[in-house]
Amino acid sequence: MKRDLADVLHAAKPGAAGCFNTLNIDMALSVLDAAENLSRGVIVGIASRHFDDMRAGLRASAYLRAIEAAAVPAALHLDHATPEQFDMIREALDLGFTSIMIDGSHLPFDENVEITARVVELARRYGAGVEGELGAVAGEEGVADTGHDAPAALPYTDAAEARRFVEQTGVDALAIAVGTAHGLYRESPHISLDTIEAAANAVSIPLVMHGATGVGDIAIRGAVSRGIRKINFFSGLLQAGMDEVRACADATHNDYQAFLRACRASWQELVTTQILLYAGDTH
Numbered sequence: 475m476k477r478d479l480a481d482v483l484h485a486a487k488p489g490a491a492g493c494f495n496t497l498n499i500d501m502a503l504s505v506l507d508a509a510e511n512l513s514r515g516v517i518v519g520i521a522s523r524h525f526d527d528m529r530a531g532l533r534a535s536a537y538l539r540a541i542e543a544a545a546v547p548a549a550l551h552l553d554h555a556t557p558e559q560f561d562m563i564r565e566a567l568d569l570g571f572t573s574i575m576i577d578g579s580h581l582p583f584d585e586n587v588e589i590t591a592r593v594v595e596l597a598r599r600y601g602a603g604v605e606g607e608l609g610a611v612a613g614e615e616g617v618a619d620t621g622h623d624a625p626a627a628l629p630y631t632d633a634a635e636a637r638r639f640v641e642q643t644g645v646d647a648l649a650i651a652v653g654t655a656h657g658l659y660r661e662s663p664h665i666s667l668d669t670i671e672a673a674a675n676a677v678s679i680p681l682v683m684h685g686a687t688g689v690g691d692i693a694i695r696g697a698v699s700r701g702i703r704k705i706n707f708f709s710g711l712l713q714a715g716m717d718e719v720r721a722c723a724d725a726t727h728n729d730y731q732a733f734l735r736a737c738r739a740s741w742q743e744l745v746t747t748q749i750l751l752y753a754g755d756t757h
């Protein structure tokens with residue numbers, strides 16, 4: 475069922491919805507199959523840094539057919555579009571994306587507000603939702619091997635600023651800096667639950683946490699219980715795919731189809747675990 479961002483996030487309550495970036499239709503189908511088996515909504519993402527390389531303009535129609543055929547609410551999301559990628563945002567909306575993330579978090583506050591409000595105004599015309607970001611998340615979206623130390627030195631998102639940002643932009647969801655980073659961690663990051671709780675009290679829209687791969691289950695549950703309603707997960711899917719490649723390192727057969735099937739099974743299993751965790755399910 476094709477839905478916009480706000481609808482999928484609303485349906486996930488009281489837990490958080492998972493947003494999984496994908497590089498091809500096999501990954502996307504694995505995400506949708508996992509969500510469908512659990513009867514949970516899901517967000518299928520394409521990161522702006524992969525958009526051209528994977529030729530999303532050609533693939534989007536297959537993604538949308540798969541989303542429409544799914545028995546659960548699902549959104550097609552453009553992740554981490556930068557202010558310089560306004561044309562890509564328009565193209566994604568024309569293609570039928572139902573959710574856009576505009577990441578102006580590296581800009582001064584007023585400029586972040588301005589570009590985010592512009593994207594909200596455009597997306598409204600398409601009935602799509604918008605996620606903004608306030609307080610930069612370390613690392614680069616879509617790059618797994620960044621090997622972060624826990625980014626404790628980065629400033630967390632300020633609750634009063636978050637309130638002003640939401641009021642001035644009209645975004646449907648807000649990504650905040652709570653101690654996570656994109657990519658894989660060298661050590662477990664420290665998640666600031668107080669930052670999440672303060673922001674959740676300050677705004678009435680869903681809060682988003684990026685960089686969930688490698689964050690411990692207890693920290694994820696704590697983040698959801700304090701008000702995180704959308705969690706972005708991607709690096710783990712790359713890891714799982716490469717594990718399948720490594721498992722074939724000594725293969726003498728040429729059964730590529732079996733390899734693809736193994737990739738899909740491992741992606742689906744991983745996404746299933748994450749969706750259950752975000753839903754607040756303990757088994």
Ligand SMILES: [Zn+2]
Nearest residue numbers: 615684685706
């Ligand atoms: Zn991100």
